[in-house]
Amino acid sequence: MIKKKRISIEDVARRAKVSIATVSRVLNNFQSVNNKNRAAVEEAIAALKYKPDVSAQRLASGTNNAIGLVMPGYPGIFYSFYAVELIRGVGHACEKLHLDLVFHITNGFNDLNSTSVGGVIFADIIENRRQVEAALNAGVACLVINNIVEDLDVSYIGIDNVLGGEIAGDYLVGLGHSRIATVTGNLQTQSGKQRLEGFKKVLKKHNMTLADGYVQEGDYSRRSARVGAEKLLSLPNPPTAIFAASDEMALEIVALLMERGIKVPQDISIIGFDDNPSVIYGPVALTTVKQPLFQMAEEAVKSLQGLIQGKQTKPVKKVLKPELVVRDSCSSPKK
Amino acid sequence: MIKKKRISIEDVARRAKVSIATVSRVLNNFQSVNNKNRAAVEEAIAALKYKPDVSAQRLASGTNNAIGLVMPGYPGIFYSFYAVELIRGVGHACEKLHLDLVFHITNGFNDLNSTSVGGVIFADIIENRRQVEAALNAGVACLVINNIVEDLDVSYIGIDNVLGGEIAGDYLVGLGHSRIATVTGNLQTQSGKQRLEGFKKVLKKHNMTLADGYVQEGDYSRRSARVGAEKLLSLPNPPTAIFAASDEMALEIVALLMERGIKVPQDISIIGFDDNPSVIYGPVALTTVKQPLFQMAEEAVKSLQGLIQGKQTKPVKKVLKPELVVRDSCSSPKK
DNA sequence: GCGCGATTTTGAAAGTTTGCAAAATGATAA
């Protein structure tokens, strides 16, 4: 660390022959400074190459222009499109708003030092529930992203995953499929549970029954998709369409089918979830349910800032809608 | 923002009937506090539920216990295993060392506000060269990760990518292949260039010539891998082995070959790069060149902290070695 | 010149750590 005496606001004030407070006003673009003094201060700042000390500003103003993003610590989540888009979206939004983004990985034990940030975005409330509650109790502005939390008076921005499951199911039913299976996401997560729920809801609506083994529990990983799809293929009466709870899983299933010489969509239709940009490459462009993760992250940052600044006093509760993106991986079933 | 009068160190001092300095010493575990006073201070802290103000601590100490991680802004990098491991590794290391990790995405224009951190890790120097130089000039501790920078007096921790390319090439040559092709990474990046360089070096060493079209330029994306591999397959004399510059690319090539009924490794051997955990699933476990990204990130944080604290004065220059991980995607060529 | 409102400028307080000086304590010898 380079040790040289910092030039302080006091040095500037002395040189400009005004008070410290006046210098501060010039720095912060207040109107109430007469022109001669303002010019003198600006001259002094330039001459001395003065830069305010961030810690002192934060201390004095009581704000810190920083928000936290808390991610659960299990490695798997980092390899998901969801996490990447979240980090990217929150990162870009913070950059735009000139906020420091303090990134935390929780191990389930450590208490995050929420004192260095004005508010916190939690990427998952399953693993972090204790921390969310602690932060709320401490009066820290909190926002849970991608989870709809009804049993806690906390802000959230999420996706209507039930609707997402319905969209996928409806589309496949509409194409004329009657043997529709699914490989689910991690059923410990809200998204995994709700996408399955929406999917089942559609089948019920159409009085269709779910054949034995038509729900394969996955965990969003490619491996689990492969395992689930292999089981589906080995059923006595295999499905003609598969809803995969993520695009990554869908891509792996397509790869598996290709290996076995099963054509997509002619033999089996596949629909994914996410709208991962990589789905338009590969052997067949994937039809999918798009969830606006990037925008969700941006909105989360903006909402949290509103909460921090007190412009928003009641918890924010927002649910974004996913939408169907039709590409080439689904068609009507063969006769 | 909740407005309530904070209890300050002064309140604690008053209650414990000692000076502010003594309270501070108790807080920071100094030995030189007599037991009676220490007990009194601890009682007061507990009774008043006192929590030090982070900004005040940072101001007074002149340190901030925070480091920055700067990523380039183009979306592609986020979808790479490299970026994910980097973020994860740096994140975990910071958590362990109780450092705030301030995450920045550069758009090539914005000057990062390095004043709120003690040092900065740059994830890429191609896009950020200007910022690196500016930070160095400002006397901020800097470390470039995953790039070996010889023309600038800056710390770096990188991987010997030339060696990585050699390892891949050597292994394939050793298996008896003579028609070996490669799909490269992004040749704008150091890693892409160097892996190709190492690969070429091996062929030269063995007096093997690179047939026309045997070097397909990719950019680490699955799409580019597919395009490149398709071109390789359409050559009059297609290769019997392919070195892909990343596992993601290798997986996509395997998928393509499977679709076409070409067996891996019987018909064509594939070797990847990274040791992405997902490569052990899929139709064939991938042989690959492992690069210790997570450890690299951890070491980067530790080294940067040494630099910040002044324990390390000369730039850190460290190059980690990749190593071969043999699985099932390579074999000797068919006769 | 004086009073008054509006505008501009100033001062004090807030927050915590650290180096240095001062004070208190302990140990030893006379």
Next chain:
DNA sequence: TTATCATTTTGCAAACTTTCAAAATCGCGC
């Protein structure tokens, strides 16, 4: 017991900026 020296413990002041309240100044009409 007292003086002296060494050691431990304590307190002061400085570091930096913003906010709030208070003071000063200005302009203007009477």
